[in-house]
Amino acid sequence: MRLRAIWAGLLGLFLFAVGAVPEANAQGVPPGSYLRSCRDVRVVAGGRDLSAVCETRQPGRFEFTRLPDFRSCWGDIANINGNLRCDRRPGPPPGPAVRVPPGSYLRSCRNAVVGPAGTLWAECRMMNGAWVRANVNLNQCRGSRDIANINGRLVCNW
CATH class of the missing domain: 2.30.60 (HIV-inactivating Protein, Cyanovirin-n)
Structure with missing residues (x-):
């Protein structure tokens, strides 16, 4: 019972x-x-x-x-x-607006902003469909051919 x-x-x-x-x-x-x-x-x-x-x-x-x-x-x-x-979400950086760089990440990321010290922040989709915060230091991507979203991580592609 x-x-x-x-x-x-x-x-x-x-x-x-x-x-x-x-x-x-x-x-x-x-x-x-x-x-x-x-x-x-x-x-x-x-x-x-x-x-x-x-x-x-x-x-x-x-x-x-x-x-x-x-x-x-x-x-x-x-x-x-x-x-x-x-x-x-991080707010826009102080001072003049900084354009986000081009890259394949724009197809699967949203709300991209460039923050202080040249960091690219975005909300990126993972393979399971979830959205996560991601960032990459753009100074580390100088000379790279692309910035990509790899399963919710922003990476510099050489």
């Missing part, structure tokens, strides 16, 4: 988890690991912020949280002890 109750509980949890992700995606919320432990996920403030109720380290305890300007996040949006967190 007890084993049956445990299996019923696990089945209910699984069905909840499977049902929650498509519902969140239907609302236009961004993907991320937070979807496994957050509920009532919404895009608010005219599409700028992300709000949710997320589970804390204490099982069964949930906190309301808000992530401002979620579109400037790089990679995963995570639930850290009931708070939505992400890494932010």
Whole structure:
């Protein structure tokens, strides 16, 4: 009898988890690991912020949280002890704008910027489809024939 109750509980949890992700995606919320432990996920403030109720380290305890300007996040949006967190994109370098160099990386990378000290930063797609932050020091690429994205890494091709 007890084993049956445990299996019923696990089945209910699984069905909840499977049902929650498509519902969140239907609302236009961004993907991320937070979807496994957050509920009532919404895009608010005219599409700028992300709000949710997320589970804390204490099982069964949930906190309301808000992530401002979620579109400037790089990679995963995570639930850290009931708070939505992400890494932010580097801002444009100070001073005059620096053009990004040409290269095959532009076919599979986005949001490329040249930062201080000549570092090229971009969000690049890996072979599994995930987007990751990548960078390469352009001083090391002088004389190379191409800058390429190799499974989420920016490399100088000679």
